[in-house]
Amino acid sequence: MEEYKFNEIEKKWQDIWDRDKTFAASNKSEKPKSYFLVEFPYPSGQGLHVGHPRSYTALDILARKRRMDGYNVLYPIGWDAFGLPTENFAIKNKIHPRIVTEKNIANFKRQLKSIGFSFDWDREVNTTDPSYYKWTQWIFLQMFKKGLAYKQEMPINWCTGCKVGLANEEVVGGVCERCGSEVVQRNKSQWMLKITKYAERLISDLDETDYIEKVKTQQKNWIGRSEGAEVDFKVCGTDEKIRVYTTRPDTLFGATYMVLSPEHAMIEKLSDKITNLSAVREYQLQASKKSDFERTEIAKDKTGVPLEGIKAINPVNGDEIPVWISDYVLTTYGTGAIMAVPAHDTRDFEFAKKFGLPIIEVVGGGKNIQEEAFTDVATGVMVNSGFLTGLLVEEAKKKIIDFLEEKGVGERKVNFKLRDWVFSRQRYWGEPIPLVHCDKCGWVALPESELPLVLPEIESFEPGENGESPLAKATDWINTTCPECGGAAQRETDTMPQWAGSSWYFLRYMDPHCETALASPEALKYWSPVDWYNGGMEHTTLHLLYSRFWHKFLYDIGVVPTKEPYFKRTSHGMILGENHEKMSKSRGNVVNPDDIVNDYGADTLRTYEMFIGAFDQSTPWATQGVKGCYRFLERVWGMRELLTGGDAYSAELEKEMHKTIKKVTEDTERMKFNTAIAALMALTNDIYKLGRINKAEFKTFLTLLNPTAPHITEELWSAAGFEGQISGQKWPSYDEAKTTDNEIEIVVQICGKVKSRLMIPADMDKAEMEEFAKTNEQIKALTEGKNVVKIIAVPGKLLNIVVK
RNA sequence: GCAGACGUGGCGGAAUUGGCAGACGCGCUAGAUUAAGGUUCUAGUGUCCACCAUAACGUGAGGGUUCAAGUCCCUCCGUCUGCACCA
Numbered sequence: 001m002e003e004y005k006f007n008e009i010e011k012k013w014q015d016i017w018d019r020d021k022t023f024a025a026s027n028k029s030e031k032p033k034s035y036f037l038v039e040f041p042y043p044s045g046q047g048l049h050v051g052h053p054r055s056y057t058a059l060d061i062l063a064r065k066r067r068m069d070g071y072n073v074l075y076p077i078g079w080d081a082f083g084l085p086t087e088n089f090a091i092k093n094k095i096h097p098r099i100v101t102e103k104n105i106a107n108f109k110r111q112l113k114s115i116g117f118s119f120d121w122d123r124e125v126n127t128t129d130p131s132y133y134k135w136t137q138w139i140f141l142q143m144f145k146k147g148l149a150y151k152q153e154m155p156i157n158w159c160t161g162c163k164v165g166l167a168n169e170e171v172v173g174g175v176c177e178r179c180g181s182e183v184v185q186r187n188k189s190q191w192m193l194k195i196t197k198y199a200e201r202l203i204s205d206l207d208e209t210d211y212i213e214k215v216k217t218q219q220k221n222w223i224g225r226s227e228g229a230e231v232d233f234k235v236c237g238t239d240e241k242i243r244v245y246t247t248r249p250d251t252l253f254g255a256t257y258m259v260l261s262p263e264h265a266m267i268e269k270l271s272d273k274i275t276n277l278s279a280v281r282e283y284q285l286q287a288s289k290k291s292d293f294e295r296t297e298i299a300k301d302k303t304g305v306p307l308e309g310i311k312a313i314n315p316v317n318g319d320e321i322p323v324w325i326s327d328y329v330l331t332t333y334g335t336g337a338i339m340a341v342p343a344h345d346t347r348d349f350e351f352a353k354k355f356g357l358p359i360i361e362v363v364g365g366g367k368n369i370q371e372e373a374f375t376d377v378a379t380g381v382m383v384n385s386g387f388l389t390g391l392l393v394e395e396a397k398k399k400i401i402d403f404l405e406e407k408g409v410g411e412r413k414v415n416f417k418l419r420d421w422v423f424s425r426q427r428y429w430g431e432p433i434p435l436v437h438c439d440k441c442g443w444v445a446l447p448e449s450e451l452p453l454v455l456p457e458i459e460s461f462e463p464g465e466n467g468e469s470p471l472a473k474a475t476d477w478i479n480t481t482c483p484e485c486g487g488a489a490q491r492e493t494d495t496m497p498q499w500a501g502s503s504w505y506f507l508r509y510m511d512p513h514c515e516t517a518l519a520s521p522e523a524l525k526y527w528s529p530v531d532w533y534n535g536g537m538e539h540t541t542l543h544l545l546y547s548r549f550w551h552k553f554l555y556d557i558g559v560v561p562t563k564e565p566y567f568k569r570t571s572h573g574m575i576l577g578e579n580h581e582k583m584s585k586s587r588g589n590v591v592n593p594d595d596i597v598n599d600y601g602a603d604t605l606r607t608y609e610m611f612i613g614a615f616d617q618s619t620p621w622a623t624q625g626v627k628g629c630y631r632f633l634e635r636v637w638g639m640r641e642l643l644t645g646g647d648a649y650s651a652e653l654e655k656e657m658h659k660t661i662k663k664v665t666e667d668t669e670r671m672k673f674n675t676a677i678a679a680l681m682a683l684t685n686d687i688y689k690l691g692r693i694n695k696a697e698f699k700t701f702l703t704l705l706n707p708t709a710p711h712i713t714e715e716l717w718s719a720a721g722f723e724g725q726i727s728g729q730k731w732p733s734y735d736e737a738k739t740t741d742n743e744i745e746i747v748v749q750i751c752g753k754v755k756s757r758l759m760i761p762a763d764m765d766k767a768e769m770e771e772f773a774k775t776n777e778q779i780k781a782l783t784e785g786k787n788v789v790k791i792i793a794v795p796g797k798l799l800n801i802v803v804k
Numbered sequence: 805g806c807a808g809a810c811g812u813g814g815c816g817g818a819a820u821u822g823g824c825a826g827a828c829g830c831g832c833u834a835g836a837u838u839a840a841g842g843u844u845c846u847a848g849u850g851u852c853c854a855c856c857a858u859a860a861c862g863u864g865a866g867g868g869u870u871c872a873a874g875u876c877c878c879u880c881c882g883u884c885u886g887c888a889c890c891a
Binding site: 213214217218221222224226228244245246247248259302326327328329330332333334337338339340341345346347348350415416417537538540541574611612613614616617618619620622624625627628629631632634666670674675677678679680681682685745746747748749751752753754755756757789790791792794797798800801802 | 805806807808809810815816817818819820823824827828829830831844858870871872884885886887889890891
């Protein structure tokens with residue numbers, strides 16, 4: 001038998017696909033369109049991880065199948081190439097990040113090509129290409145013009161060793177991930193994007209999408225919408241009011257004290273009335289020194305200081321209540337102040353217990369509120385609450401808000417946990433922010449004709465002493481003229497975060513060479529939205545949310561035709577190391593896809609990655625398992641020896657063929673790739689048992705396997721002398737009637753225990769089966785001497801006879 | 805702490821709606837081929853049992869609903885992921 005030379009075969013077909021542009025998508029077609037998207041890789045120095053091909057193969061299979069279904073399919077790829085690791089490598093090795101990026105991309109491209117994905121390589125994009133980031137900058141400018149970009153003092157993570165601002169991901173256990181030095185908070189003026197303006201729509205428009213539930217839930221939780229009320233508490237002896245936000249206005253009668261965040265502005269206003277000001281100042285100082293890390297680390301133990309000399313008035317009952325400051329109240333959420341209801345909030349309860357503050361029950365039906373806060377809103381009934389007493393919690397909420405609004409001391413309010421997006425990075429390897437600062441005109445947008453604003457060439461990529469961007473050293477570049485008044489002005493030296501380029505890349509694929517717009521309106525209209533987007537769960541709350549935000553903005557200004565960028569979103573599970581741990585260099589359990597391609601071939605790698613386990617679940621790598629898939633493909637290769645004539649399915653295999661087509665078709669669409677492959681393996685076993693396969697059967701078999709193992713199937717197709725290329729064939733269809741047998745085996749149970757198996761006609765209905773049960777000799781024998789109470793018949797499955 | 809997912813042979817994992825638990829693959833055992841190893845092929849492979857099986861037991865633990873539970877309900881244990889004082 002001729003040997004299965006996968007290396008030769010794979011190279012051969014990859015060259016043919018390249019030459020013929022087999023998988024190029026057209027922007028004009030009679031066929032319906034289908035757009036499949038995978039997250040484009042960050043071309044790191046380590047090369048492709050076996051996790052990449054899991055997602056890429058899955059959507060490659062769907063894309064290839066959809067082409068066979070007669071669709072005009074777009075399946076593109078590109079490079080998300082700005083980012084820190086490349087920059088750090090560049091600093092360390094004194095190489096320009098562009099050079100590093102080029103090298104890494106070349107390696108990634110070689111690797112991806114070696115696996116035989118049906119990407120349309122003519123549409124390759126690269127976020128670091130000026131012709132690409134021109135449009136990233138353009139979108140930013142539109143946001144700036146619409147008031148969605150603004151500058152604000154923000155605390156950043158400052159590494160005292162490297163003298164660099166760090167991303168949250170780079171701070172591990174309160175110290176710098178790279179040098180181990182202490183990380184402190186430092187205020188820095190940063191560009192921000194108003195994603196919060198879209199919070200409501202980012203939740204509600206999820207209804208129009210077909211994302212897997214997990215993703216929807218995680219996005220909703222991240223955005224964190226809550227409904228409640230804002231309420232004003234007067235400060236005794238002044239005209240000042242402290243406004244709080246609460247989701248439990250119904251418990252207002254139980255508010256026994258208030259808490260302000262240490263940074264709350266009211267503290268300054270009332271400073272001359274506070275009698276323990278030095279203690280307050282000391283607490284504020286301590287709080288400001290704590291990093292976010294420390295604040296959450298010691299979260300369990302509540303601290304605080306009362307504002308002595310200050311009392312607030314509960315607006316519903318006129319009670320004078322004390323006011324405290326504590327860092328368990330966040331400045332950045334709600335109004336930075338709360339009313340504390342220790343009986344019905346666990347945090348307030350802890351605080352009240354620690355400082356001996358009164359606890360008043362206002363929702364009855366719970367446990368002893370001196371021992372534990374009662375927070376159940378579903379069953380509670382109001383007590384000790386004046387006009388609310390006797391109402392259910394939900395009724396009380398409505399009534400109290402009406403009351404507050406009527407009296408002018410509060411109002412209904414929706415809050416979100418979502419914060420605006422910090423958009424500045426003090427780094428070199430990112431898109432320059434296309435703004436200039438003029439003393440007279442303030443921040444001014446560059447004219448669009450000056451885009452792209454290209455990154456200047458500089459000597460050293462290290463950030464400055466005070467954490468300013470490396471671009472601050474490019475003085476020639478910085479000094480410019482104001483587009484508005486013509487006077488002297490300076491360019492912004494911060495760059496954009498990595499998330500910028502990836503927030504709209506799927507639009508560029510639709511028309512990657514367009515020079516007049518990010519993509520032509522026709523292309524956007526034709527391809528939008530992305531039909532199916534697969535990616536990692538780790539991108540749910542950042543990339544996925546950011547790109548939905550940008551897309552909604554582009555929709556609002558009339559650039560894109562749909563509200564949502566992606567219709568369907570699915571997610572793959574992680575591939576773990578052979579030892580069931582996350583793959584990482586430090587654990588030494590990394591598998592390089594190159595090795596698998598070299599030793600077993602791309603088709604084996606693809607098949608194994610799909611066969612390894614349930615697609616949406618994480619699962620360990622097993623090199624032994626790779627062998628199993630290789631053996632399967634070798635058996636497929638050997639099928640050519642079994643080939644006989646015949647243009648219709650043979651009697652022996654007809655049923656099996658129809659069943660398998662059905663199984664593979666349905667499983668593929670549901671991303672159950674592992675069971676689809678299992679079905680093809682089972683069919684292979686049957687074919688070998690039979691010892692032959694005819695032309696019609698072979699064609700169908702190869703077509704079903706083609707999306708998973710494209711090279712070997714192309715080769716076998718052409719070697720068998722079948723017409724054309726297999727990738728241009730139609731996906732096989734099946735006849736439902738032929739997927740079932742005429743006679744089937746059913747299970748006969750007595751009281752739920754399997755006692756026998758019998759053959760019956762497949763089309764027997766319930767009544768016929770019951771009749772059969774009464775007359776069949778074997779069943780009679782089984783129920784001999786017993787009283788038949790009930791017969792349960794499940795057509796096609798079983799008979800269960802209940803006896804006494 | 806909160807939210808979500810998961811728990812099935814020696815291993816990865818199957819099992820639309822409650823209806824034959826363990827498909828498919830790995831590994832293992834025996835045999836054939838081979839000078840030998842590897843490859844390949846054939847048969848077997850949940851547990852228990854000296855043996856027989858259309859027996860009994862068996863899907864993290866315990867309980868329940870049902871003619872029937874891996875699947876539904878309750879309690880508990882464990883693993884993973886995300887969030888983390890969001891009022």
